Amino acid sequence: MALRTVIAEDEPLARQRLRRFVERDPRLVLVGEAESGNAAVELIDRLAPDVVFLDVQMPECSGLEVLERAAHRPAPVFTTAYPDYALRAFEVEAYDYLVKPFGWTRFQAAVDRVARRLSAPLAPMPTAAPAPSSPPEPYLERLFVRRRGEMVPVSMRDVHRIEGAGDYVTLYLAAGPVLADISLNELERRLDPACFRRIHRAHIVNLDHVSAIRPYDERRLSVRFADGSEVVASRAGSQSLREMVR
Numbered sequence: 001m002a003l004r005t006v007i008a009e010d011e012p013l014a015r016q017r018l019r020r021f022v023e024r025d026p027r028l029v030l031v032g033e034a035e036s037g038n039a040a041v042e043l044i045d046r047l048a049p050d051v052v053f054l055d056v057q058m059p060e061c062s063g064l065e066v067l068e069r070a071a072h073r074p075a076p077v078f079t080t081a082y083p084d085y086a087l088r089a090f091e092v093e094a095y096d097y098l099v100k101p102f103g104w105t106r107f108q109a110a111v112d113r114v115a116r117r118l119s120a121p122l123a124p125m126p127t128a129a130p131a132p133s134s135p136p137e138p139y140l141e142r143l144f145v146r147r148r149g150e151m152v153p154v155s156m157r158d159v160h161r162i163e164g165a166g167d168y169v170t171l172y173l174a175a176g177p178v179l180a181d182i183s184l185n186e187l188e189r190r191l192d193p194a195c196f197r198r199i200h201r202a203h204i205v206n207l208d209h210v211s212a213i214r215p216y217d218e219r220r221l222s223v224r225f226a227d228g229s230e231v232v233a234s235r236a237g238s239q240s241l242r243e244m245v246r
Helices: 012-024 037-047 063-069 083-091 104-118 184-189 235-242
Strands: 003-008 028-034 051-055 075-080 096-099 142-147 150-155 161-165 168-173 176-180 196-200 203-206 210-215 221-225 230-232
Touching: 003 012, 003 037, 003 104, 012 028, 012 051, 012 104, 028 037, 037 051, 037 063, 051 063, 063 075, 075 104, 096 104, 104 184, 142 176, 161 184, 184 203, 196 230, 196 235, 221 235
Parallel strands: 003 028, 003 051, 051 075, 075 096
Antiparallel strands: 142 150, 161 168, 161 203, 168 176, 196 203, 210 221, 221 230
């Protein structure tokens, strides 16, 4: 059986992102959402969920206070833009602590940890593509990133190129690079392939910002951008670029 899940998050965009992640993972079933601390306490005691994704800072009372007030105790996974509360969260036996903005890979790791600790007989995540009847997820138009303590939107049209490293990517814009908590593989699946092209295991380029493509050696191509930077494509990536030429 899937784990009955509650989301307690006051920020609409963050709540929407969590809802999408929960609904995407067949190991979870969403049974309720709360936008404030008091509503979270009421919802947890009324629905008795198995797990709660809980923001630390919410109106009326904090996520930590929610756990203290609720009679029912689900497996708590904290979600917050503030890493300072991690020690306090684990003192109240948090199962995991997700620092925003986190991606699908990091979310899955948290669910894995919850499932192991609850010893639930859950099936592993399927690797097959979604059923044909499922509507395709729209291409990503903007991504929220953390900058100087704030969550700010980045239009994907303004991104020149993307470099991946583990569960994080660096988005290169005219104003400079920004870091986002999402894996390159996940991000690639959500980008419009007519604009974004994977040219290397660690690099995706926005074709609208490419100024020139030139030979690098006998098999590989180099992609140049308006700011003067260059990325060398892999052999497979170079072949993909050559196929665009008609």
